[in-house]
Amino acid sequence: MWELTKSFRFEAAHSLTGTTFGAASEEIHGHSFRAEVTVRGTPDPATGMVVDLGLLQRAIEDVRLTLDHKYLNKIEALGTPTLENLSRFVWDRLQHIGKLTRVSIHRDSCNESCTYYGPQG
Numbered sequence: 169m170w171e172l173t174k175s176f177r178f179e180a181a182h183s184l185t186g187t188t189f190g191a192a193s194e195e196i197h198g199h200s201f202r203a204e205v206t207v208r209g210t211p212d213p214a215t216g217m218v219v220d221l222g223l224l225q226r227a228i229e230d231v232r233l234t235l236d237h238k239y240l241n242k243i244e245a246l247g248t249p250t251l252e253n254l255s256r257f258v259w260d261r262l263q264h265i266g267k268l269t270r271v272s273i274h275r276d277s278c279n280e281s282c283t284y285y286g287p288q289g
């Protein structure tokens with residue numbers, strides 16, 4: 169079994185109410201995020217690939233553009249802009265590729281990350 173991972177970065181702003189961080193979180197502020205997208209499977213004997221990384225790159229670029237330099241609270245389909253919802257949002261937009269096994273979102277400046285394994289978990 170093989171796992172293949174591609175990462176991307178995006179910079180985005182959000183505001184979050186109801187956290188123990190209080191007022192600072194409620195103000196609009198920005199973060200640098202790092203996402204990791206992992207597919208799992210066996211390489212096709214003809215191509216030697218689980219999934220063509222070029223295909224993955226193309227799909228990733230679409231989702232990256234929906235998040236990069238955006239105010240996340242304005243993205244309706246995202247819901248509250250937590251790491252949990254970001255990982256689900258990215259999953260939902262990449263699942264058509266197939267073989268998706270997990271999506272992780274890292275907020276390194278805060279030493280935080282969240283991994284989503286899909287609705288079947």
Ligand SMILES: Nc1nc2c(c(=O)[nH]1)N=C([C@H](O)[C@H](O)COP(=O)(O)OP(=O)(O)OP(=O)(O)O)CN2
Binds near residue numbers: 198199251252
């Ligand atoms: N279950 C979750 N809990 C919390 C989340 C989350 O995504 N899921 N997010 C937060 C905060 O947004 C997060 O901890 C960052 O805090 P924030 O005040 O935005 O960031 P800092 O000022 O500490 O970070 P810098 O990057 O250093 O400015 C809380 N809970």
Ligand SMILES: [Zn+2]
Binds near residue numbers: 193
């Ligand atoms: Zn924040």
